[in-house]
Amino acid sequence: MNIDHPFHFDALGAAATTTAGDHLRDMLEQLLLTSPGERVNRPDFGSGLLRQVFEPNSPELAAAVQYTVMASIQRWLGDVIEPHAVEVVAEDSVLAITVRFAVRRTGERREERFRSEVPR
Numbered sequence: 367m368n369i370d371h372p373f374h375f376d377a378l379g380a381a382a383t384t385t386a387g388d389h390l391r392d393m394l395e396q397l398l399l400t401s402p403g404e405r406v407n408r409p410d411f412g413s414g415l416l417r418q419v420f421e422p423n424s425p426e427l428a429a430a431v432q433y434t435v436m437a438s439i440q441r442w443l444g445d446v447i448e449p450h451a452v453e454v455v456a457e458d459s460v461l462a463i464t465v466r467f468a469v470r471r472t473g474e475r476r477e478e479r480f481r482s483e484v485p486r
Contacts, residue, residue, distance in 0.1 A: 368384050368386060368389035370384040370388070370392065371384075371393075371396060390478075393443060394439070394480075397411075397412065397442055398435065398463070398480055399416060401416050413434055414434050414438075415482060418482075423460075424456055425456055427456060436449060439465065439467075446469070446471075447467040447469055448470055449466070450468065450475075451464075451465075452464070452465050462479065462480075465477070
């Protein structure tokens with residue numbers, strides 16, 4: 367069963383579920399938006415992306431985020447997906463993050479995009 371993120375209830379009052387594809391995106395989003403130390407039983411879970419919101423946007427920030435996101439994906443989701451590339455582009459006040467990966471169970475190749483606002 368793939369519980370939908372963010373958690374909510376469906377029309378019958380049960381926990382809402384989602385498709386396997388949407389669940390993978392949800393897991394990536396949770397990893398990106400969780401800061402290490404935020405989860406009690408997994409204090410090192412997360413990518414640290416939200417720590418960067420007070421850093422000035424720059425190519426150096428994009429390179430640092432690219433490295434930490436790839437390492438986090440390999441560590442926490444490596445059994446579910448095989449990451450091929452993480453691209454991070456600093457555009458004005460936005461970090462655009464593109465994750466290319468293959469689903470280990472099916473071999474399907476996918477690409478997910480995320481955007482995060484940061485001060486300039």
